Each structure stands twice: as structure tokens, then as C-alpha cells.
Amino acid sequence: MTDHVLGPDELLTTTRSVRKRLDLTRPVPLELVRECxxxxxxxxxxxxxxxxxxxxxxxAEIRARIGEYYRRSFEAYQRSRPxxxxxxxxxxxxxxxxxRVSESAAYLGERMGQxxxxxxxxxxxPGGELPEGNQAGLWGSLLPAAWSYMLAARARGLGTAWTSLHLVYEREVAELLGLPQDVRQGALIPTAYYTGDTFRPAHRAPLAEVLHLDTW
Known part of the structure; x- marks a missing residue:
């Protein structure tokens, strides 16, 4: 648990994707993950x-194998990006x-399994097959919970990052984890204590550039 109690606005504006500052050596109590x-x-x-x-x-062995799938997928993604x-x-x-983002993403790509x-x-x-067309309703039943997990982790001194590149190997990871056929993965969220605590709101484009009232 962090010594500094985060208010809701600070929690929402300082929950960052943590990659290079994940502490790979400090164990995370399972009870803390359960709380989140x-x-x-x-x-x-x-x-x-x-x-x-x-x-x-x-x-450790399963983490390493998932990390290898993630590393392969990240390297292919990195090569494809302009x-x-x-x-x-x-x-x-x-x-x-x-x-900076690319550098930190590459760092995590090499160390996800650690x-x-x-x-x-x-x-x-149902049936394990994703529906055709708009899947917003489907994943909208999972993403808020995943984000709540990440916010709860931040409030407890844990860093996380939303990643999904491992889904290129979703079937292989499913077999590794023994998932039933009708269970589909939505993300891979690395979780660890973070080093340092200088998180602050990120620079974003002004609201005026993306806000549309009534019509575009």
C-alpha cells in the first residue's frame, strides 16, 4: 500500500502504463492481487x-513461455511500424x-516473462467464436473491469500496462494455460511494484481539438 492516499482525480490522471519502471525482482503478494x-x-x-x-x-516457467510469445509478437509489430x-x-x-514510448515498450517486450x-x-x-461486426458490447463487458484492476493496483503501489500483442498467439497461450475453448483472452496485464513515484498527468491534445457538440 502506498503511504500517499490518492484522490480520485489524481488516481485517474496518474495511472500510467508502467514498463521500464516495473520492479522485476520484488515479489508481489497474491493477496494484494486478489484485493485488486x-x-x-x-x-x-x-x-x-x-x-x-x-x-x-x-x-516462473509459464511466465517465461508467455513472455516469449509476447516478445515474438512485439518484434513483428515493431518492424511493421513507421x-x-x-x-x-x-x-x-x-x-x-x-x-520514449517505443523504447519503454521494447524494454518490456524483452522482459515480459520476468x-x-x-x-x-x-x-x-458462446462457442468460442467472436461475433462478426461490432464487438463493442462484448469487450465492453470486460474492459471496465480490467481498468478497475489497474486503478486498484496503482492505488496499492503496483504498476501495470495494458498489452494485447500476445493475442497473435492466443491459441498457443490458451493451450499453455489450459483454457476452455469458449474462453477468449482480452489482454495481458503485467503487474509489479514500480520503482520511483513521480507519476503525473501526461501531455494530451487539447480537449477543444477532439470535442464535438451535437455534430462533428
Missing amino acids: LEIALQAPSGSNRQGWHWIVVTD PAEELYPGDRDRIEVQH VPVLVLPCLRV
Whole structure:
């Protein structure tokens, strides 16, 4: 638990994706993860189905194997991405930020399997096949709970990051974890104590650039 009690606005604006500052050597008590998940279970879900399931991985060998799948997927993703200079031509500030993000993402890509706890939020999907078309309702029954988990972790001195690149190997990871056919993975959330505590609101584009009243 952190010594500094976070108010709701500070909690919401300083819960960052933690990658390079995850403490890979300090064990995370399972009871602390359970506390965060108990809070996550209070999130809303479509028709109150509560169809979520949570895979918490602490076994070193399983973490390493999941980490290897993630590393492969991240390297392929990294090769496919254009450089920041092409994405944001002339915007030096944004280019510098993206370089830092890319560097930290690469750091985690190499070390995902070393993170003390890996949490995989999952959903039961009838037949195991994702529906065609708009899936907002489906994943909208899982993402609020996953975000609540991440907020609860932040309030307790734990860092997390939302990742999903392992889903390129979703079937292989499902077999590794013994998941039933109708259980689909939504994300992979590394969880560890973080080093330092200088989290602050991130720079974002002004609200005026993305707010539309009544019409576009």
C-alpha cells in the first residue's frame, strides 16, 4: 500500500502504463492481487452477465513461455511500424514522446516473462467464436473491469500496462494455460511494484481539438 492516499482525480490522471519502471525482482503478494481483483468485480458488465474470468500467472516457467510469445509478437509489430518522424512530421515534441514510448515498450517486450505477476482478463464467448461486426458490447463487458484492476493496483503501489500483442498467439497461450475453448483472452496485464513515484498527468491534445457538440 502506498503511504500517499490518492484522490480520485489524481488516481485517474496518474495511472500510467508502467514498463521500464516495473520492479522485476520484488515479489508481489497474491493477496494484494486478489484485493485488486475484488475491486475489479464491481465493474459493470452487459446485462450484468459478469462473464469475466481472470488468469493470474505467477509460475516462473509459464511466465517465461508467455513472455516469449509476447516478445515474438512485439518484434513483428515493431518492424511493421513507421518511424515517429513519418507519423508526426514536424512535431518534435510528439516525436520525442513516441521515441520514449517505443523504447519503454521494447524494454518490456524483452522482459515480459520476468514480470512477477501476469494477469489475463478473459471472457466466456458462446462457442468460442467472436461475433462478426461490432464487438463493442462484448469487450465492453470486460474492459471496465480490467481498468478497475489497474486503478486498484496503482492505488496499492503496483504498476501495470495494458498489452494485447500476445493475442497473435492466443491459441498457443490458451493451450499453455489450459483454457476452455469458449474462453477468449482480452489482454495481458503485467503487474509489479514500480520503482520511483513521480507519476503525473501526461501531455494530451487539447480537449477543444477532439470535442464535438451535437455534430462533428
